[in-house]
Amino acid sequence: MLVEMTELIGRQVYTPEGRLLGEVANVVVDIEASKIDGLYVSDPNPVLVEDSRPVNVPYRWVSSVNDVVLLKYFPKRVSMKRGARATGSASAPEEEAPAAR
Amino acid sequence: MRKFLTELRGKTVMTNDGQILGAIENFVIDTQTGGIAHVLVTASEDVESRLFQTDASGRLVLPFKSMRAVKDVVVMDLGK
Numbered sequence: 001m002l003v004e005m006t007e008l009i010g011r012q013v014y015t016p017e018g019r020l021l022g023e024v025a026n027v028v029v030d031i032e033a034s035k036i037d038g039l040y041v042s043d044p045n046p047v048l049v050e051d052s053r054p055v056n057v058p059y060r061w062v063s064s065v066n067d068v069v070l071l072k073y074f075p076k077r078v079s080m081k082r083g084a085r086a087t088g089s090a091s092a093p094e095e096e097a098p099a100a101r
Numbered sequence: 102m103r104k105f106l107t108e109l110r111g112k113t114v115m116t117n118d119g120q121i122l123g124a125i126e127n128f129v130i131d132t133q134t135g136g137i138a139h140v141l142v143t144a145s146e147d148v149e150s151r152l153f154q155t156d157a158s159g160r161l162v163l164p165f166k167s168m169r170a171v172k173d174v175v176v177m178d179l180g181k
Contacts, residue, residue, distance in 0.1 A: 001131070001132045001133065002132075003129070004127045004130075005106055005128040006106070026105045026106055026107055027105070027106040028106075029109060029137065030102075030103050031103070032102060035136050035137060036135035037103050040105070064132070
């Protein structure tokens with residue numbers, strides 16, 4: 001389905017288990033690949049993401065986009081690696097949920 | 102190179118021979134693949150929009166793949 005990219009902003013993102021991850025705050029664009037790199041969720045559900053740190057959900061994890069965004073995969077829990085907390089900055093688009101699949 | 106959508110919107114679009122076309126308004130995407138098909142540009146006043154493909158609301162429809170440099174402005178290689 002062809003849509004305008006700004007229509008994604010504000011849509012709720014759900015995991016395959018039906019958990020609400022959060023709302024799309026921004027879209028990360030990969031210019032060379034002419035593709036969406038990921039959906040940036042700035043205030044994710046703390047049950048899924050430690051400290052509600054912003055995550056860039058890779059677009060390959062997206063299953064479908066209609067009234068909401070449904071993911072086909074999301075890690076059980078996203079947490080910062082030990083020791084990374086001190087240096088880890090919330091400067092997405094660099095930040096990405098680990099365990100790519 | 103990765104950019105936020107909000108960074109790209111409003112950027113000035115130029116052809117590679119230096120003509121200003123307008124400002125980026127939006128992008129047309131395929132939600133299945135995440136591929137970006139077109140850039141939608143609000144034409145600046147002195148642009149002959151008849152020479153370009155436009156959508157229902159008069160925005161220029163340009164192929165995303167013709168985007169070249171994306172710095173302070175966006176340069177499009179329309180190969181005319």
